[in-house]
Amino acid sequence: MSTTDVSTSDTGRSPDREARFRTAYEATYPDLLRFVQRRVHPTLAEDIAADVFLVAWRRFDDLPPDAADARAWLFGIAQRTLLNGQRGDRRRQALTIRIADAIVVAQGGEAWKESGSELVARRLDLAAGWSRLTPGHQETLSLAVWDGLDGPQAAVVLGISPVAFRLRLSRARRALRRYCELTPAQPSSSPAALREGNPS
Amino acid sequence: MTPRLHGKDLLDPATSDALRSLDPANVDPQVAAGPRAQETLARILASDVSEPTTTMPVKTGWARGPRRRWVVAGSALVAVGVLIAAPSVLKGKSAVVVPPALGSNTAFASWSPTTKVITPAEAALAGQRCKADQLHLINTAAARKIVGSSQIRLVDRRGAWTMVYLGGGVQPDYGVICLNEYDSHGALLNGGGGGASSGGPGIAPVAPDTVTLFTGVGFSTQSGVTWCVAGQVGSDVVSVVINTIEHGPVEATIQNGYFAAWWPGPGPLPMPQAVSAEPTYTLTLKGGTIRANIPQDQLLPKLR
Numbered sequence: 001m002s003t004t005d006v007s008t009s010d011t012g013r014s015p016d017r018e019a020r021f022r023t024a025y026e027a028t029y030p031d032l033l034r035f036v037q038r039r040v041h042p043t044l045a046e047d048i049a050a051d052v053f054l055v056a057w058r059r060f061d062d063l064p065p066d067a068a069d070a071r072a073w074l075f076g077i078a079q080r081t082l083l084n085g086q087r088g089d090r091r092r093q094a095l096t097i098r099i100a101d102a103i104v105v106a107q108g109g110e111a112w113k114e115s116g117s118e119l120v121a122r123r124l125d126l127a128a129g130w131s132r133l134t135p136g137h138q139e140t141l142s143l144a145v146w147d148g149l150d151g152p153q154a155a156v157v158l159g160i161s162p163v164a165f166r167l168r169l170s171r172a173r174r175a176l177r178r179y180c181e182l183t184p185a186q187p188s189s190s191p192a193a194l195r196e197g198n199p200s
Numbered sequence: 201m202t203p204r205l206h207g208k209d210l211l212d213p214a215t216s217d218a219l220r221s222l223d224p225a226n227v228d229p230q231v232a233a234g235p236r237a238q239e240t241l242a243r244i245l246a247s248d249v250s251e252p253t254t255t256m257p258v259k260t261g262w263a264r265g266p267r268r269r270w271v272v273a274g275s276a277l278v279a280v281g282v283l284i285a286a287p288s289v290l291k292g293k294s295a296v297v298v299p300p301a302l303g304s305n306t307a308f309a310s311w312s313p314t315t316k317v318i319t320p321a322e323a324a325l326a327g328q329r330c331k332a333d334q335l336h337l338i339n340t341a342a343a344r345k346i347v348g349s350s351q352i353r354l355v356d357r358r359g360a361w362t363m364v365y366l367g368g369g370v371q372p373d374y375g376v377i378c379l380n381e382y383d384s385h386g387a388l389l390n391g392g393g394g395g396a397s398s399g400g401p402g403i404a405p406v407a408p409d410t411v412t413l414f415t416g417v418g419f420s421t422q423s424g425v426t427w428c429v430a431g432q433v434g435s436d437v438v439s440v441v442i443n444t445i446e447h448g449p450v451e452a453t454i455q456n457g458y459f460a461a462w463w464p465g466p467g468p469l470p471m472p473q474a475v476s477a478e479p480t481y482t483l484t485l486k487g488g489t490i491r492a493n494i495p496q497d498q499l500l501p502k503l504r
Contacts, residue, residue, distance in 0.1 A: 018245055025241050029232035034225035050240045057244045122218040130222070145216060146223045173211060 021057055028071050029053075035075050035147060039082055052078045072153035075143075079157050129179035137172035144169055308426065308464040310359025313450045318357050327352035330364040330378035346371045353430070354455035356462065365430045365460045375415060377428050379462060403501040408436040409485055411459060413499040429479075430460035431499070439484035443493060449482070 032052060036045040055077050056063060064070045130138065143154040155165040211219065231237055318326075334347045349369030356363040360381050367375035406412040413431040429442060433454055440452035440459045452461035478496040485491065 021245070022241065025244075026232040029237055030227050030229050033227045033231060034223070037225040037227065038223070046236060046240070050244070053240070054244050054247060057247065122215060123222060126215070126219055126222060130219075141219070145211075145219050146225070176211070 017060060021060060021063075024056075024063060024067075024070055024074075025053055027067060028074055031071060031147070032074055032078060035078055036082070038142060038146065048078065048081060052081055055081070068153065069156075072149055072156045075147065075149070075157040076159065080159075125180040126176070129176050132179040133172065133175055136168065137175050140165070140168045140172040141176060308359065308361060311361065311464055312358050313447055313463070314358075315451065315453050316357045316359070318355060318362070322357075323352065323355040326355050326362050326364050326378075326380065327366065329380065330366055330376065333378060333380075334366075334376055346374050347376070350374060350376070352456075353458040354453050354460055356453040356460055358462070361462075363428060363460060363462050365458060367458075375430070377415065377430060377460070377462075379426065379428065406432045406434045408434040409483070409489075409491070410434050410494075411437060411440055411481065411483065411499055412501050413496065414501065416496075426462060426464050428460065428462040430458065432457060433459045436485045436487075437483050438486055441482040441484075443480045443482060445479065450479075 029049065033045055033049050036048045036052075040048060052074060056074055059077075062073070064073050130141075133141070139158070140154070143149045143157055147154075149157065151162040151165050151169075154169075155162040158165065160168075228234070330352075331347050331350065335344060346369060347366075349371075350366040351368050353365040353367050353375075356365075362380050362382065364378040364380075365375065366378070403412070411431050411433045413429060415430045416427070427444075429452075433440065437454070437459075440454060440461070442450045442452060442461050442463075444450050444463050446465055447463050450461050450463050452459040480493040480495055481499060482493060483491040
């Protein structure tokens with residue numbers, strides 16, 4: 001192998017590597033953008049996604065060949081990138097995750113026509129209950145429900161064991177149920193129907 | 201993609217479906233083929249891969265200076281402000297007294313229990329920014345209609361932070377509170393917004409000698425929780441003071457028939473423990489009558 005060849009390989013610029021990375025990028029970009037959007041203001045999400053893929057390109061040799069595993073691996077990079085963005089002693093081990101505004105979601109869809117229906121009430125319950133969860137619980141549920149990761153994949157994102165993730169998921173599920181029970185949705189005519197939510 | 205719940209279903213199917221529908225992320229599935237994503241990809245492929253991966257690239261979201269530290273910087277509000285147990289706080293179901301010594305909310309060092317005077321132009325600008333932030337977060341046709349038609353109820357500045365209470369419009373019970381920090385040139389440093397309430401057609405009009413509390417919101421910040429309250433004032437009410445656990449009396453702003461105030465809560469705590477004790481309210485009426493220490497739950501909306 002010539003010196004030039006070694007250099008080309010070292011810098012990861014071979015056409016094959018580029019093609020594989022391009023495939024992974026295009027397959028994963030929308031999901032990664034969603035992952036980031038839930039954790040930061042949407043105007044920042046594209047910049048952060050770019051950071052994540054740049055790190056992934058530089059660590060291309062570590063990119064799992066399986067698409068689902070690669071996706072989880074990229075989420076893990078995003079998670080650490082976001083946590084590292086929190087400075088100094090304010091760094092935390094979990095990120096607060098937004099939930100959509102139950103009212104706006106309902107009005108934007110067919111469900112609004114059934115105002116007061118079980119679905120709308122359930123969404124209001126969930127939005128209120130979600131806001132009471134710890135960031136760790138939000139993170140766990142978000143990975144399972146919104147990102148659709150299985151236990152081992154979610155564990156990769158968080159850098160913990162699959163067993164530990166399962167435990168967290170169980171606790172998070174219980175907490176969400178408990179908080180939903182504590183904050184029952186009220187019909188709009190109720191005096192206590194303070195419509196909380198997050199128009200996000 | 202279709203979420204894959206593992207093992208036993210995560211939650212019951214109806215709840216899982218409802219939760220999926222509340223995913224705040226809004227991304228075009230074809231976004232990767234778009235010009236911005238392709239431009240990013242080209243830039244990445246052209247980058248020098250020999251640079252250490254532990255160094256953040258120059259063009260990161262929060263490395264561009266204070267304007268871009270909206271969410272992720274240390275003192276920023278997290279995301280759009282997390283609503284914490286407002287129903288419970290307002291209804292007194294699970295109020296927990298938090299000893300003040302547990303921590304301080306350092307993000308709001310410039311906060312004061314009285315408000316600062318701001319010009320109408322500053323208030324209008326703050327309101328526009330609050331609306332723009334909401335539309336950034338969910339920019340659907342329905343949201344544009346609701347947010348776009350809402351009005352600025354009031355603006356309340358304490359130290360470097362400004363709270364905006366928007367509400368009304370085509371969706372009468374829509375409301376939102378934004379809490380933002382600006383630099384001396386008016387550039388946004390940190391902030392966020394969260395859901396609120398504005399009452400609605402089923403709510404009785406506020407009596408002249410009282411206030412109706414529509415909203416109690418807790419914003420989760422990196423250094424603690426910040427509480428916001430907002431509502432409508434009766435025609436005889438000239439002053440609203442909220443007697444808080446954390447800071448004693450906090451004078452609310454009254455504008456356009458509405459009142460609102462905010463105050464930093466305790467330092468970081470697990471959410472259940474971070475739920476503050478309910479404050480009481482002291483109202484001053486025209487003629488000097490003072491209604492002191494009214495429990496918060498007496499000020500909740502009443503049915504027509």
